[in-house]
Amino acid sequence: MPTSRTTATLTLRQGRADETVATAGWTRLVATLAARAAGRVEVDVGLVTTTFRGSTERLDRVRAWLDAPDLTDLDAVRRELAADPPDVGAVEVALLVRYGAQGPGLAGLGETGLGSVTPDALRAHVERCLAGTPPAAVRIPRDPAYSHGYAYGTSVVIASGVVPVDAADALGEDLARALREEVGGTGEEAPWWRAEQVDADHAVLVVAGWRTRSTTSRWREARPLLLDEVGLPGATDFAETLLVGAHPKVLDFVLGVPEAGWQHAPSEGTGYRHRGNEQHHLRVDGRGVHFDYGWGGPFFPADQLAAVLAHPGGARTLVAQDGLNMTVQPQDWRDGAGAVAEIDELAGSRLLPQLTDPAAEREQRLPGPPRVPEPRTTVALLVGAFALLLALVVSVVVAFTLADVPPTPFVLVGGVAALTAGLVVRRRARRAEG
Numbered sequence: 001m002p003t004s005r006t007t008a009t010l011t012l013r014q015g016r017a018d019e020t021v022a023t024a025g026w027t028r029l030v031a032t033l034a035a036r037a038a039g040r041v042e043v044d045v046g047l048v049t050t051t052f053r054g055s056t057e058r059l060d061r062v063r064a065w066l067d068a069p070d071l072t073d074l075d076a077v078r079r080e081l082a083a084d085p086p087d088v089g090a091v092e093v094a095l096l097v098r099y100g101a102q103g104p105g106l107a108g109l110g111e112t113g114l115g116s117v118t119p120d121a122l123r124a125h126v127e128r129c130l131a132g133t134p135p136a137a138v139r140i141p142r143d144p145a146y147s148h149g150y151a152y153g154t155s156v157v158i159a160s161g162v163v164p165v166d167a168a169d170a171l172g173e174d175l176a177r178a179l180r181e182e183v184g185g186t187g188e189e190a191p192w193w194r195a196e197q198v199d200a201d202h203a204v205l206v207v208a209g210w211r212t213r214s215t216t217s218r219w220r221e222a223r224p225l226l227l228d229e230v231g232l233p234g235a236t237d238f239a240e241t242l243l244v245g246a247h248p249k250v251l252d253f254v255l256g257v258p259e260a261g262w263q264h265a266p267s268e269g270t271g272y273r274h275r276g277n278e279q280h281h282l283r284v285d286g287r288g289v290h291f292d293y294g295w296g297g298p299f300f301p302a303d304q305l306a307a308v309l310a311h312p313g314g315a316r317t318l319v320a321q322d323g324l325n326m327t328v329q330p331q332d333w334r335d336g337a338g339a340v341a342e343i344d345e346l347a348g349s350r351l352l353p354q355l356t357d358p359a360a361e362r363e364q365r366l367p368g369p370p371r372v373p374e375p376r377t378t379v380a381l382l383v384g385a386f387a388l389l390l391a392l393v394v395s396v397v398v399a400f401t402l403a404d405v406p407p408t409p410f411v412l413v414g415g416v417a418a419l420t421a422g423l424v425v426r427r428r429a430r431r432a433e434g
Helices: 026-038 056-067 074-083 090-099 103-108 119-130 165-183 216-221 235-240 248-255 336-350 375-402 408-433
Strands: 007-012 042-045 050-055 149-151 156-164 192-197 202-210 243-246 281-285 288-292 299-301 305-310 316-320 325-328 351-353
Touching: 007 056, 026 042, 026 050, 026 056, 026 074, 026 119, 050 056, 056 119, 090 103, 090 156, 090 192, 090 202, 090 243, 149 248, 156 165, 156 235, 165 192, 165 202, 165 216, 165 235, 216 248, 243 248, 281 336, 288 336, 299 316, 305 336, 316 336, 325 336, 336 351
Parallel strands: 149 243, 305 351
Antiparallel strands: 007 050, 042 050, 156 202, 156 243, 192 202, 281 288, 288 299, 305 316, 316 325
């Protein structure tokens, strides 16, 4: 017969995948409050389940709290959790790309619901946790074929696919081992894998490795592994649902997939000008939010906005249903307060208050607007360098002509110097644009 010292587990069929953008983070909030009321209980909030581990006596206290939640510390705990959010890494971003701002994809957005939780709403959420059932398969908003890729980082390749949950671990081991043999890498740069169960029957398997100058071509040679051309058991499902994240410049070279694009729509009028670049405009109208970088830019249709996150410092994060998101900092735009007011009006009930401001490195979680050349800056550099060097060559020729010295060798030297400087300027301009 179990005693109070027996270690046991209590599992709820409720996880992060059962939340919405408006309730994301509530399950971890419930689990934290219950665990603290019980004392010395470990908690694991996954995508489809929430597990408590501890002595049977303490798990009885957890169950007692769930039956009659004490929300005295609700505000303090939610602010504490908001200040220490779960990590958003390669796996979470892969889930966000695949599922959008729903179900498992919410792991890539963070706990966006902590700022709007109320005691009554959280009590209703506790009841859902107790009555939890295995989640149904989540609709994939994007075409799951492997013709899509997304921008991620600069030197890592992230490949993910949906596989049967009972085959995920073995397939992950096989693919990571095969990639280590094909691509190489040791220590932190060795290919790795992780599987996350996303519904009753499926898991998303993520296999990743580092791309360096010496292994880019070897990653291309590894493509057959990911597309099931070598016959690894259970790899067909992975290949048929493959999505790849990598630097935009290497997506096509490494695995032959184009980058998933933003929606674009023509923007009429100038709207709000960017303080750092007069060519950049932001406009809000009944159709949605337009970003124009001179050549066009991302467009967030009003009917496809999942939420607008309202940060206490004034920033607004636009979240599309497919998971793409951008943060608008009002201080970056002329009359930024006016832009924020228009965005708030467009969002309506989809405006979600947040407890923290976005961290600089996470303002654009997936992916930011494409980095494009600043043509005026680049051309100005090249023209200026050419004019300077041309003036130098002419002055040398004139000086030595007046001195009755043959100018040919000096012209050659000046020409070589001009060519070298031009190449240097061009190389630096490309780096700045890339």
